[in-house]
Amino acid sequence: MEPYNPRGIEKRWQERWQKEDAFSVERDASKEKFYLLEMFPYPSGRIHMGHVRNYSIGDVLARFLRMRGYNVLHPMGWDAFGLPAENAAINHGIHPARWTEENIAYMRTQLKRMGFSYDWHREISTCTPRYYRWNQYLFLKLYEKGLAYRKESLVNWCPSCSTVLANEQTEEGRCWRCESVVEKKVLMQWFLKITEYAEELLQDTYRLSGWPEKVLVMQRNWIGKSTGAEVDFPVKDSDKKIKIFTTRPDTLYGVTFMSLAPEHPLAAELTSPERREEVEGFIKQVSSLTTRDREASCKEGVFTGSYCINPLTGEAVPIYVANFVLMEYGTGAVMAVPAHDQRDFEFARQYGLPIKVVIHPPERELNPDGMEEAYTEPGVMKDSGPFTGLPSEEAKEKIVEMLEELRMGKKTVNYKLKDWGISRQRYWGCPIPIVYCEGCGTVPLPYQELPVILPLDVNLTGRGLSPLKGHSFVNTTCPRCGRDAQRETDTMDTFVDSSWYFLRFTSPHTEDAPFKREDASYWMPVDQYIGGIEHAVLHLLYARFFTKAMRDMGLADIDEPFKNLLTQGMVCKETKRCPECGYLSDDECQDGRCKHCGREYATGAVEKMSKSKKNTVDPDSIIERYGADTTRLFTLFAAPPERDLEWSEEGVEGGYRFLNRVWRLVTEHLPLIKDVEPYRGGERLDGPLEEIRHMTHRTIKKVSEDMERRFHFNTAISAIMELVNSLYLWNRDKEDEPARMVLKEALQTVVALLSPFAPHIAEELWEKMGNTTPLYRTAWPEYDPKAIEKEEVLIVVQIDGKVRGKLTVPRDATREDVEERALGDEAIARWLEKRTIRKTIYVEGRILNIVTAQR
RNA sequence: GCCGAAGUGGCGGAAUUGGCAGACGCGCCAGAUUCAGGAUCUGGUGGACAUUGCGUCCGUGGGGGUUCGAAUCCCCCCUUCGGCACCA
Numbered sequence: 001m002e003p004y005n006p007r008g009i010e011k012r013w014q015e016r017w018q019k020e021d022a023f024s025v026e027r028d029a030s031k032e033k034f035y036l037l038e039m040f041p042y043p044s045g046r047i048h049m050g051h052v053r054n055y056s057i058g059d060v061l062a063r064f065l066r067m068r069g070y071n072v073l074h075p076m077g078w079d080a081f082g083l084p085a086e087n088a089a090i091n092h093g094i095h096p097a098r099w100t101e102e103n104i105a106y107m108r109t110q111l112k113r114m115g116f117s118y119d120w121h122r123e124i125s126t127c128t129p130r131y132y133r134w135n136q137y138l139f140l141k142l143y144e145k146g147l148a149y150r151k152e153s154l155v156n157w158c159p160s161c162s163t164v165l166a167n168e169q170t171e172e173g174r175c176w177r178c179e180s181v182v183e184k185k186v187l188m189q190w191f192l193k194i195t196e197y198a199e200e201l202l203q204d205t206y207r208l209s210g211w212p213e214k215v216l217v218m219q220r221n222w223i224g225k226s227t228g229a230e231v232d233f234p235v236k237d238s239d240k241k242i243k244i245f246t247t248r249p250d251t252l253y254g255v256t257f258m259s260l261a262p263e264h265p266l267a268a269e270l271t272s273p274e275r276r277e278e279v280e281g282f283i284k285q286v287s288s289l290t291t292r293d294r295e296a297s298c299k300e301g302v303f304t305g306s307y308c309i310n311p312l313t314g315e316a317v318p319i320y321v322a323n324f325v326l327m328e329y330g331t332g333a334v335m336a337v338p339a340h341d342q343r344d345f346e347f348a349r350q351y352g353l354p355i356k357v358v359i360h361p362p363e364r365e366l367n368p369d370g371m372e373e374a375y376t377e378p379g380v381m382k383d384s385g386p387f388t389g390l391p392s393e394e395a396k397e398k399i400v401e402m403l404e405e406l407r408m409g410k411k412t413v414n415y416k417l418k419d420w421g422i423s424r425q426r427y428w429g430c431p432i433p434i435v436y437c438e439g440c441g442t443v444p445l446p447y448q449e450l451p452v453i454l455p456l457d458v459n460l461t462g463r464g465l466s467p468l469k470g471h472s473f474v475n476t477t478c479p480r481c482g483r484d485a486q487r488e489t490d491t492m493d494t495f496v497d498s499s500w501y502f503l504r505f506t507s508p509h510t511e512d513a514p515f516k517r518e519d520a521s522y523w524m525p526v527d528q529y530i531g532g533i534e535h536a537v538l539h540l541l542y543a544r545f546f547t548k549a550m551r552d553m554g555l556a557d558i559d560e561p562f563k564n565l566l567t568q569g570m571v572c573k574e575t576k577r578c579p580e581c582g583y584l585s586d587d588e589c590q591d592g593r594c595k596h597c598g599r600e601y602a603t604g605a606v607e608k609m610s611k612s613k614k615n616t617v618d619p620d621s622i623i624e625r626y627g628a629d630t631t632r633l634f635t636l637f638a639a640p641p642e643r644d645l646e647w648s649e650e651g652v653e654g655g656y657r658f659l660n661r662v663w664r665l666v667t668e669h670l671p672l673i674k675d676v677e678p679y680r681g682g683e684r685l686d687g688p689l690e691e692i693r694h695m696t697h698r699t700i701k702k703v704s705e706d707m708e709r710r711f712h713f714n715t716a717i718s719a720i721m722e723l724v725n726s727l728y729l730w731n732r733d734k735e736d737e738p739a740r741m742v743l744k745e746a747l748q749t750v751v752a753l754l755s756p757f758a759p760h761i762a763e764e765l766w767e768k769m770g771n772t773t774p775l776y777r778t779a780w781p782e783y784d785p786k787a788i789e790k791e792e793v794l795i796v797v798q799i800d801g802k803v804r805g806k807l808t809v810p811r812d813a814t815r816e817d818v819e820e821r822a823l824g825d826e827a828i829a830r831w832l833e834k835r836t837i838r839k840t841i842y843v844e845g846r847i848l849n850i851v852t853a854q855r
Numbered sequence: 856g857c858c859g860a861a862g863u864g865g866c867g868g869a870a871u872u873g874g875c876a877g878a879c880g881c882g883c884c885a886g887a888u889u890c891a892g893g894a895u896c897u898g899g900u901g902g903a904c905a906u907u908g909c910g911u912c913c914g915u916g917g918g919g920g921u922u923c924g925a926a927u928c929c930c931c932c933c934u935u936c937g938g939c940a941c942c943a
Contacts, residue, residue, distance in 0.1 A: 214859065214938080221858085221939055228943085246943060259943090295941070324941045334943045343941055416942060536938085637880070638867060644936095646867060650881050658880085664895090705871080715869065718879035725879090728896085796875050801924045803875055827909090841923050847874050851923045 004663035006627025010760040014112055022776050023062075023074065023117040027522045031071035035523045036062050037502055037562075039531030039539070040077045043103035044084055047110045049571040049609055049635070049647065050532065052619045056632045057568055057641045057713070058530050059116045063756035064707050066117075067780035073523050075505040076111065076118040078104050080127035081494045083161055083177065086428040089460045096428040097456055100127055110619065114628045115759050117776070122508045126497035131504065132430040133451030134514035135496055138546075140433055141553050143444050147193040150442060154263065154327065155421055157185040163424045164189065166493060167328075168222070168538050173295070176538075184287070190432060190490065191419040194545045198223055198415040201544055210564030212642070215536045222537045224416025229400045231335065231409035233258060233308040235270060236316050242266060242308050245330030245414050249403070250396040251337040253384040254358035256348065258308050258319045259301065259334045261327040262286045270319055272305025279304055279321055286323045299324050299347050311408035312385065312399070322347060330414055338374065339366070345374040358384050359392045420542065422493040427458055427467040429491030437478035437485040446479050452487070466490060498539055499546035502526050502561055520556055529562040530641075536567070566711065569644035571635075573615040575604040585614040606646055617647055629758035630656040636713040636757055659761055662724055662754065666747050666765045672740050674770055678748050679741035681784055688732055689742045696746045697787035699723040703753045704780070713757065720753050744769070752781050797822045798849040799831050807848075815842045822848055 017023065038058040041051055062074040078100075085096035104125060111118070124131055142148040156165040160180035164187060169176045194201075202223045205216045228247035235242060242258060260267045262283040271279040282302045286294065301322035308319055317336075324343055325334050338348035338355040348355055355368040359379040366375055378392045387395045403409030423432070431452040433445040445452065455473045468474065468489040478485035500514065507519035531539075540562070547561040576584040578594035578601040588595050609616045622631045634655040639645040679685075685693060699719050706716035727746055734743055748769060755762035755775045766775045790811060795818055797805040805828045807821050819840060822828055828850075835852035842848050 217859065218938060224942065226942070244943080248943080299941080324943095326942070329942050331943095336943090341943070343943075346941095414942085533937085640868085643861095643868095648867070648881070651867070654880050660895095710871075712869095712871090714867095715871095715879080718869075721879055794875085798874085798924075801874095801922095806875075839923075841874095843874060847924085849874080849923050 001664075001667055004660050004761070006629060006659075006760070009764045010113070010115060010628050013760045013763050014115060016763075016774075017115075017117070017776070018112075018120075020774075022774075023066075024119045024121050025071055025073050027519060028071050029522070031069070033073065033523055034065050034070040034528070035073045035502075035506075035526045036065065036528050037073075037075070037505070037526045037530070039529075039535065040079050040498070040501065041107065042079045042082055042084070043100055043107055045103050045106070047107055047619055049617055049619060052114065052631060053571050053635045053641075053645060054530060054532070054568055055111065055114065055116050056635050057566070057711070058528075059114075059632070059759075060636060060707075060713055060756040061528060061530075061711070062117050063759060063776070064780065066776065067752075067756070067778065068708075069779065073122075073505070074118055075122040075124075075508075076116070076120070077122075077124035077501060077505065078107075078126065079494065079498050079501075080104065080125045081132075081429045081491075081497055083163075083426060083428070086426055086460060089428075095456065096460075097127070100125075100428075113623055114619075114632065117759070122505055124501065124504055124508050126430075126494070126501065127428070129451045129453055130511075132454075132497065134500075134504065135430045135492060136433040136445075136450050136452060137447060137514060138500065138550070139492070139496075140444050140447060140450075141555075142192060142549060143434075145549070145553060147196060147549055148190060149193065150188060150190050152186060152188050153191075153421070154184055155187050155189055157183045157187075159183055161426070163426045164421055166421050166495075167418050168420075168541070169495075173293075187423075189421045190423045190434075190488075190492075191421050192496075192545075194420045194542070195415060195417055197545050197548050198225070198417050199413075200548060201417075201541065204544070204560055208560060208565075211562075212565060212567055215533065215540065215565065215567060218536045219541055222417060222541065226414050226416075228412060228414065229403065229409050230331065230412045231403060232311060233335065234311070235266075235319075236307040236309055238270075238306075240266060240270070242319070242333050243331045244333045244335045245412060246335055248337065248340065248396070249399045249409075250381065250387075250392040251340045251358055252310070252312055252335070252399055253381075253387070254337040254339050254356045255310050255315075255317055255335045256338060256354045256356055257317045257336045257344075259322040259325045259336050259344075259347070260304075260319065261325040261332040262321055262323065263327040264321070264325075264332045266333075267304065267321045270304045270306040275303065275305040278302050282321060282323075294323060297323060299343065299350065301347060301351065311403065311406060318353075320347075320351075328418065329416065339368060339371070340374050340376055342374045342376065345371070356383070358382055420493075420545075422496055423490035424493055425466045425490055427454075427460060427491065429494060430454070430497065431468075431491055432488040434488040435476055435478055435485045436488065437481060437483065439483060440478055440480045440485075443478055443480050443485070449479065454491075495539060495542050499542045500550065502529075502543070503547075503550070503556065514555065517555075517557075524556065524558050525561055525563045528564045528566065530566045530568060532570075533567040540565070566641060568641045569639065570608040571645050571647060572606045572608050573617065573647040574606050575613050575615045576601045577604050578602075583612070583614040585616075588614075608644075609647070622652065626652060626656045627659075627760070629659055629761050633659065633717065633758050637717045638714070640710075640712050640714055658721060658724070659758060661728070662750060663761065663765070665724060665727060666751065666769065669734075669743060669747060670768060672734055673744035673747060676737060676740045676744055678745035679738070680745070681786070683738065685738060685742065689738060692727070692730065692742050692746055693787050694790060695723055695726055696742075696749050697783040699753065700749060700781045700783040701788055704783070707756075716753075717757060720750060723750055749781050751775070752778065793845045795822075795845070796847045797825070797828055798847060799828070799835075800852055801849060804828055804831050811845070815844075818842065818848055822850070 036058060038054050062072050066072045080100050085100050088094055088099045089096045139148055156170050158165050158175040158180050160178045170182050173182055175182055202225055205219055226247050229249045231244050232241040279302050301320040304319045306319045307316040309316055336344040338344040339357045340359060357366045357368055360366050360382050361379045381387045381390045381392055381395045387398060400411050431454055433452045435443045437443050455471055458467045458471060460467050466489040474487050476485055476487050503515045503520055506523040507516040510516050543561050550556040576589055578584050578599055580597045580599050581594055584594055584601055592600055594601050607613055634652045638651050702719040703716045706712045751762050751765045763775050792808050793811050795807045795809055796803055805825050809818055838851045838853050840850050
């Protein structure tokens with residue numbers, strides 16, 4: 001008998017799919033569309049297990065939905081601009097363009113070797129002028145709308161990547177990519193006005209019912225809306241005002257000092273001559289610290305020598321510069337109410353500043369001297385002029401009203417979200433289509449001059465500012481006045497590229513627009529998006545913003561790009577650690593010892609696969625050894641998609657064993673089933689055959705439901721395994737025609753149900769069974785509702801909640817029948833000897849519980 | 856500190872609406888086949904006790920509760936992971 005040979009089979013079917021153009025799609029109004037998208041990869045060189053998992057999950061759905069009759073758009077492309085390409089150029093002298101192209105070429109073959117069913121005609125790469133010209137086009141549109149602007153600002157600077165990072169791209173004061181500690185720098189920067197959409201981005205999170213709550217919460221936190229008031233505090237003996245933001249206008253009467261951020265423009269200005277040295281020293285010291293160190297240090301501050309006036313009380317309070325006040329949030333100035341804010345409380349205690357209680361709690365009296373912490377809850381107003389005695393929540397509104405009347409403040413909503421800084425001082429990215437002219441200033445390029453092509457002949461050193469700075473690329477003429485002018489040399493953040501690529505996939509070859517409107521209207525929104533959670537507030541927020549901005553520019557007609565989102569878990573594996581040599585890869589281990597130093601190594605925690613932990617597994621080696629079908633099957637079987645997956649070589653073996661089992665089961669029975677039709681209902685079957693058919697159809701139901709309702713591929717696969725196991729145990733004579741027909745139906749079902757998971761072996765067996773239409777063009781099996789109903793059902797009999805027996809009764813048995821049978825059952829009767837029946841509970845077709853009292 | 860998710864055999868995990876806990880897989884044990892090993896097939900495999908038979912008791916992180924019945928619902932606590940964290 002022919003053994004299972006994944007290599008040959010997989011190659012053969014991949015060639016056939018390609019030849020038959022099996023997965024290309026067109027707009028087709030007569031079919032229901034389904035846009036299935038997985039986050040496209042950065043072409044780093046080779047795919048990793050995270051990609052394999054992400055794309056396997058996507059491919060199962062794509063293949064399943066196609067068989068279900070949907071017109072499935074399932075594209076793939078490359079997020080091809082980015083720093084690693086440039087670093088490769090610097091370290092290995094290879095041009096970023098070539099490096100990227102070669103990586104794409106290799107990774108494309110890897111994806112094809114996995115058998116993923118993409119429409120390769122739609123492949124896009126963001127580093128090609130044909131793609132990025134539309135980036136530039138969109139940038140100009142945003143500029144026209146006032147949604148792109150340039151300003152000097154304090155930015156996050158990653159010294160290792162030598163470029164700016166957006167707020168979203170730093171984590172705990174470190175670069176999201178290389179983990180270097182981020183510095184602060186003042187630079188001229190292009191920004192996109194994402195804050196214009198803060199409210200809508202926030203509100204729509206409450207409508208994205210197809211997204212994981214976790215991601216929505218993260219986005220809401222990031223947007224960070226808070227409602228409060230802006231209040232002006234005039235500076236004493238000056239015409240300056242300090243504007244503050246507070247969420248607690250009800251505590252205005254309790255202000256005892258003012259705190260400014262060290263970067264606040266008024267900080268230096270308001271400092272009196274005799275305090276200048278101290279204040280400037282303090283500011284210098286604080287601003288030399290990284291964000292991270294600043295957050296770690298304790299509360300400190302210095303008095304500026306100036307005072308400001310509380311607009312309601314007329315009282316003068318001292319102005320401090322304090323290290324815990326952030327210039328980035330609110331107005332960079334905070335009215336300090338030590339009695340009702342913990343930070344102000346600590347600061348006041350440290351510097352001996354007064355504490356004034358203006359809200360008292362319901363059941364106790366607050367004594368400023370005895371307080372151990374600030375009282376931050378609502379309460380009743382006290383010592384607050386006309387507001388005394390009001391509940392604080394009510395006073396909040398009233399005080400804001402009064403401020404508005406006095407023109408000293410107003411109700412405000414503040415967001416933590418900042419505008420998106422997109423300038424990057426690096427080479428391998430999309431040029432910003434802007435020209436600087438001495439006469440005309442900042443001039444956007446006219447649309448017909450796009451694309452601004454990134455020059456290829458550059459000298460990359462990795463030092464200094466953008467490599468484009470000294471290049472002839474810079475020199476141009478002003479589109480407005482025709483005189484000599486200079487191009488912008490910063491390139492765009494690569495997150496711009498990925499903020500709209502899903503739209504480009506709907507019409508990737510369109511040359512006169514970013515995409516065709518009709519195509520986008522037909523395909524959008526993405527019905528199912530799949531990717532890692534690491535983009536919860538990066539890519540996923542930017543893409544939502546772009547979609548809304550494009551809608552308002554009249555380019556798209558949707559509010560949200562991704563209807564359903566699945567965030568898959570990480571691929572993990574245990575780590576091995578040598579006390580001498582650190583982390584070890586599998587190759588560095590032998591017989592429990594480190595190959596380098598011979599010491600015994602310790603088996604460590606199960607952690608996300610990463611090069612630094614040396615616990616990665618190369619997909620190529622797994623495909624080589626077991627084939628793509630096994631690789632796919634294992635990643636789908638080992639855990640449900642949203643959970644972390646623990647890699648196990650034994651588990652992979654198990655998957656391979658299963659496919660071999662299927663292979664043998666089908667090929668062994670080929671002679672029997674070749675010349676019959678699969679059973680399709682009709683003539684009556686005897687008991688054992690009925691049972692097989694019942695199993696077959698129950699499996700169809702179970703697999704279909706697990707696939708579409710829950711994406712629980714692991715349980716879907718286990719159901720197929722059960723069917724295979726029971727077919728192996730079929731030990732009666734299979735020669736008669738009904739048996740052969742039922743067998744054929746069962747085997748065809750196994751193969752069809754398996755096909756989204758392991759498409760190559762499934763196609764091969766399907767063909768061997770005599771089918772001429774390939775599975776990818778075959779409809780998904782439907783179950784026969786009559787076949788899944790059983791003539792008899794199993795009733796569990798409990799006595800006082802404990803299982804004491806089981807009865808097989810006819811499906812239509814009544815409660816009385818079941819009770820009678822139960823009481824007549826010998827084992828159950830024995831349990832009832834010493835008890836009196838109080839009542840019985842009967843759940844139809846499931847359980848009979850007899851509740852008793854001890855006699 | 857705040858918010859969220861999770862905790863089930865030796866391991867990965869299942870139990871869809873409150874109704875037989877442990878499906879399926881891995882590992883392990885035994886049998887068949889084999890000169891042998893591997894592969895394959897079959898059976899067993901939560902714990903304790905009993906294994907002369909049926910079996911009995913315990914068991915889903917811990918404690919309490921609701922219910923005829925709880926892995927599932929409620930309250931308290933513990934642990935792990937993730938996110939946020941001077942946000943005024």
